[in-house]
Amino acid sequence: VPYGGMTDTWVKKHRLIYIGATRHPFILSIRDGTVDLPAFKRWLGQDYIFVRAFVPFVASVLIRAYEKGDESSGDMEVILSGLGSLNDEIAWFKQEASKWGVDLSQVAPEKPTQHYCRFLEELMRPEVDYTVAMAAFWAIEAVYQESFAHCLEEGSKTPPELKEACQRWGNDGFGHYCSSLRNIADRLLEKAASGSMPLVKVSEDVVSKAEVTFLRVLEYEVDFWNMSCGTA
Numbered sequence: 001v002p003y004g005g006m007t008d009t010w011v012k013k014h015r016l017i018y019i020g021a022t023r024h025p026f027i028l029s030i031r032d033g034t035v036d037l038p039a040f041k042r043w044l045g046q047d048y049i050f051v052r053a054f055v056p057f058v059a060s061v062l063i064r065a066y067e068k069g070d071e072s073s074g075d076m077e078v079i080l081s082g083l084g085s086l087n088d089e090i091a092w093f094k095q096e097a098s099k100w101g102v103d104l105s106q107v108a109p110e111k112p113t114q115h116y117c118r119f120l121e122e123l124m125r126p127e128v129d130y131t132v133a134m135a136a137f138w139a140i141e142a143v144y145q146e147s148f149a150h151c152l153e154e155g156s157k158t159p160p161e162l163k164e165a166c167q168r169w170g171n172d173g174f175g176h177y178c179s180s181l182r183n184i185a186d187r188l189l190e191k192a193a194s195g196s197m198p199l200v201k202v203s204e205d206v207v208s209k210a211e212v213t214f215l216r217v218l219e220y221e222v223d224f225w226n227m228s229c230g231t232a
């Protein structure tokens, strides 16, 4: 079924950057089983820090959905389920860290993690449009979903001890959740793009800001993977 939303247009238009984020050498090394364990542990510690910062960001999107969305849209339910998964995710990080002997209390955020967390904080500011924040939210989750699902595809040689990590983001339920986020983002973008005449300029501004934000997410994701590989 052809997909015709704005997010689809962006993915096609920025295909190489999108591939750079979702088929990064770090992910490919998990998929072909050549992953370096120190790299995986580094990713684990840094992603734990990221996820802790991601929770208040998602909470801020939930507040916007409550304020700006209409009740019948179901946006709040989708975002709330996301917060629920983040609760499980934090517990999983702690358990996984102890399995690999990573002391999370001793992990300091590296530069790419700091920059990415600061970007999330910027997106929480009141002047940021709900549409822009939602587009970022979708992109952040979609990169992980596409990356880790790739490690579980037929023919992949992902080491068994890393399969659970890949399953967290690569499972069908998470894929469905990402589609729901994408539908919300597309609906908001469509609404912004078709704003009534006097608002056209403002609305176009929202759509282009959302596209720039999408690109920034992809760049932060690539930097994050590079850091995990130790090539940052």
Ligand code: HMH
Pocket (backbone or CB within 6 Å): 047, 050, 051, 054, 140, 141, 143, 144, 221, 224
């Ligand atoms: C860096 N991006 C990064 N970490 C994550 N856990 C996700 C996206 C998805 O939640």
